[in-house]
Each structure stands twice: as structure tokens, then as C-alpha cells.
Amino acid sequence: MSAMSATAGRLPSGAVAGSVPGARSRPRSPGGRARLALERLTGIYPDAVCELDHRGPFELLVATILSAQCTDARVNMVTPELFRRWPTPDALSVANPEEVQEVIRSTGFFASKTRSLLAMASRLVEVYGGEVPSGMADLTTLAGVGRKTANVVRSVAFGLPGLPVDTHVLRLSKRLGLTTEDDPTKVELELNPMVPASERGGFSLRLILHGRRVCVARSPRCRECGLADFCPSSTVERPFRPTRSRV
Numbered sequence: 001m002s003a004m005s006a007t008a009g010r011l012p013s014g015a016v017a018g019s020v021p022g023a024r025s026r027p028r029s030p031g032g033r034a035r036l037a038l039e040r041l042t043g044i045y046p047d048a049v050c051e052l053d054h055r056g057p058f059e060l061l062v063a064t065i066l067s068a069q070c071t072d073a074r075v076n077m078v079t080p081e082l083f084r085r086w087p088t089p090d091a092l093s094v095a096n097p098e099e100v101q102e103v104i105r106s107t108g109f110f111a112s113k114t115r116s117l118l119a120m121a122s123r124l125v126e127v128y129g130g131e132v133p134s135g136m137a138d139l140t141t142l143a144g145v146g147r148k149t150a151n152v153v154r155s156v157a158f159g160l161p162g163l164p165v166d167t168h169v170l171r172l173s174k175r176l177g178l179t180t181e182d183d184p185t186k187v188e189l190e191l192n193p194m195v196p197a198s199e200r201g202g203f204s205l206r207l208i209l210h211g212r213r214v215c216v217a218r219s220p221r222c223r224e225c226g227l228a229d230f231c232p233s234s235t236v237e238r239p240f241r242p243t244r245s246r247v
């Protein structure tokens, strides 16, 4: 997936724990770990941004729907032609489905994505005056739009609070001991109060970057990880701390 893929302009490779602020801290609560993870990841990935090319909420919504089971790079290859031919909800709502399919074919699942795009565009025209709504309840009434996509649009296009939970965010949240939940919606609702509203989108983007580059699914590179000193799942041995002995 890549609705939530992110990039970091001046990305240093995974910094080691000792090279980042607060390296000696080891919070014991999920909220404390979330705050420290946010601080560290912001230092490691200062310029995390959404990688889907777009000009405004409508294009981001379309691109995010297309990014299901597809890389952002691939989506960015098809959207210029898609937006050239059907630049608005009005145009897309009356597009020939077969023509849309041909344009987006390489993103996979092109038949169902086409149905979603046309239905989404029709609802934008019929219900929302051709504008993309910003409310979660409204966004999730659109075809092909779940909470993850809605949160991408809210946080990236509108600058509103939104914490998209994809496979990387889910995995890292569990490894960092922020949640024990497996359901993305439950994870999102559990993480929300741990992260300042204005930081939620950026936190998600940075977790995704870290999940791609360091905390990868099969063999996390804990020795390269800037969170290793407080991550409960770290495989890095911590310094021995002698306990007081009775004499």
C-alpha cells in the first residue's frame, strides 16, 4: 500500500539511539513512548511529506484510492494522464469506465478502482457540489474511501488532524508498545490521544518511513534504529545496570 507513503527530503540513514536527543529516556507508558517516538522520528525524518503527486484535495483523493495495493511511484505515473482527461469531479463522474480502466490499468485492481472513482466523483457532484468534504463522516460515505484514505486527505490536503493507519503504522505501533490492537481503526483511536492533533499526520508519515527503512517487517534493523533504547521490541542489548546487593 502506499496511500500513506512518505518521503524525507534530507533523510539521514537510521540514526542510532545515542545520536538523538533524549537517548537516555525510557518512558514506561504507551503515551510516553509515543511522545518520545514522535520527537525522535521528527529529528530523523524532518521533512516527511506525502509522495503522491497532487494539486488539491480532489487529486489527492483520486491518487489515494489508486494507491491501494500499488506503489506511489506507479500511481504518479498514471495520474497526469488521468487528471488531464478528467480534471474535475464533474468530468470523472461521466467518464467512460473502459477509458478510465485503460489509463489506470497498471495500478492493479483497475476495474474496482474505476467503479470507486466514478461513484466517488458522482457523489461529490450530487451531494457535495463538486467539492471534497473534509469531515471524516462525509469522506467515508464516498466510494473507495475508508478511514485510512480519509485521514490521508484530511491531514495532507486540509491540514486537519488525521492519523492514517496502514500496515507500517500498525506494525510499528505494536512493536513500540503503543497498542496491542490489530484493528486499524482501534489503533488510530488509541493513538490519537497520545499525539497532538496537529502532529498526527506527520507521525503517521514518519512511522511509515521508519517502517520502510529500518523497522522492516521481517527483520527489523534494531542496531540502526534511533528508537532502540526505549522500544520494548528492540533486539539490541541494553547496558547492564547493576542492582544493589545486600551486604
Ligand code: SF4
Binding pocket: 172, 175, 176, 214, 215, 216, 220, 221, 222, 225, 226, 227, 228, 229, 231, 232, 233, 234, 235
Ligand atoms: S523493533 Fe527494532 S527497528 Fe523496530 S522500532 Fe523497535 S528497536 Fe526500532
